[in-house]
Amino acid sequence: MPSSARLSRRRLLVLAAAGALSFALATPATATTWPTQPVRLVVASSAGGNADVVARLLAPEIEKRLRQPVVVENLPGSSGMQGTEAVAKATDDHTLLVGTSSQLVFNLALFDPMPFDLVGALRGVAMINKVPLLLLVNKDEPAASMAAYVESLKARPGQVAYGSGPTGTTTHITGMLWADAVGVELRHVPYRAGSEGLRDLQAGRLSHQFDVAVTAIPQVQSNALKALAVTGRQRLAALPDVPTVAELGYPDFAGYTWNSFAAPSSLPQVAVDRFNQVVAEVLQMPEIRQRLAGFGSEFGGAMTPADVDAFYAEERRVWIPLVREASR
Template identity: 40%
Template structure:
């Protein structure tokens, strides 16, 4: 859907506050805060700003990204949990939303009851990678190596309870093998040891894994998705490598405070969905290794979030994972 079509949707639909019924509240009535509980310029912030900029061209009010970091994602998420239920303050977050409850039992909010999912924007798959000199060239060979030498090999992550840690534990438990977890303070801190081979295995987000793989500094064994990455056409999916259903992502989702009126939820979902269909937006997100989902509805976002909570809460319990 191009910009001319968007702007031709009519004043009532595109250039005026949205109200689906006469009695329904209008949205937006003021600039919309899109709270990102991650640092500016990071892999979550960049797509959020892309959407905010494009949506600001459609609506009569601007959408403004507000980075609220602290205590992981807790500070920014709490801001939205306690915001008015009017659609004027939204949360743009990731898979972290699905693991808050088991990792942080004393949160100032309920990560389930206090939020209404609006739209699942897209998913970025994890990539199973190893040091370029590691003696395994396929996922099957890696599993065989770990099985033959239990407890010998180490894998890196960006920290306890993070997406990289959870994805690696999912792999180990599905394959019934062992490896030692070495947590770092972020992926950037972990990569030097992956590159020098002292901690030779990492399950990384595709966005950050791609440059190292493309330069030949690491080797990608499998993509934890049901589709191959366009940037790595010769790297199989985990299903193709013999592990169907072994999928792990970081994903991007928009949520509102629970209790936000359904017409506003639908209006927010519609505008994010419109922008997600723009070819230029899809191209820019594809460059970040993000695959846009086809269904941008609140119902799909809710079902996805529930499934992710079930999966990761189970892994956290089984592995006894605790946050840093």
């Protein structure tokens, strides 16, 4: 081959390589480059609540692995719809929702019409944990058991008020379904945040409130409130003397919330997969699992994004008809 031909061929190879590099730099983020800016985790409820506590526990470890700042932002309001809608409409590819059963399931049963297409606008990214609730009463409540407490409520139909977080949240729905299961008539008092209801419960202005184990366990351990039952299928290791509602004569009753990460449906798959991988790694850390277990957590792993979507769909199939029927 003439030297001029060899030179031309070499030049073509160099140009081709340069073109390939330019193409790679111009393509969307890859698993090794995402994220390219701080990641925003939106909690659609108040600071100090279940989702907020869990998000702030995981955020520093997620940040180490993504090598970008991870910021937890509370956007409560409209029973969680404000924060949920903000994430659904985000276009920066770096905003995710710390999604719970309240925002991603129960609100679909209670908001008519929905302000946006929640199911179509959000996709599952990773699961975190599943957590039961505790039936909490004032520490000076005379009833020593749930059975005795139910009898006292039946003697005062419609006169007793129970508290919860905003309408449509897990604490509200669980309280409503429990009242229906045990056959008592109660008045519902929703608060902007569940913590506000707990303060009124401590002051004697409410009769009871269901609260997620993440925030309820410390209240019981400090003797600020008394727990009469837990809504999970098994007793909590942190409170082994508190029986389940099921073992107290209501075998079909169980109540949980769960924490997960959801994102706008437009988030690139490479970003979804990267975040899922990181969450899975963090959830395997012994210290993280120990902390979450102390909150009464049950674990099923991060799941794949497709499995998270399937989980959401099944939760909606089961719970939306029940919530609509109970809230009529």
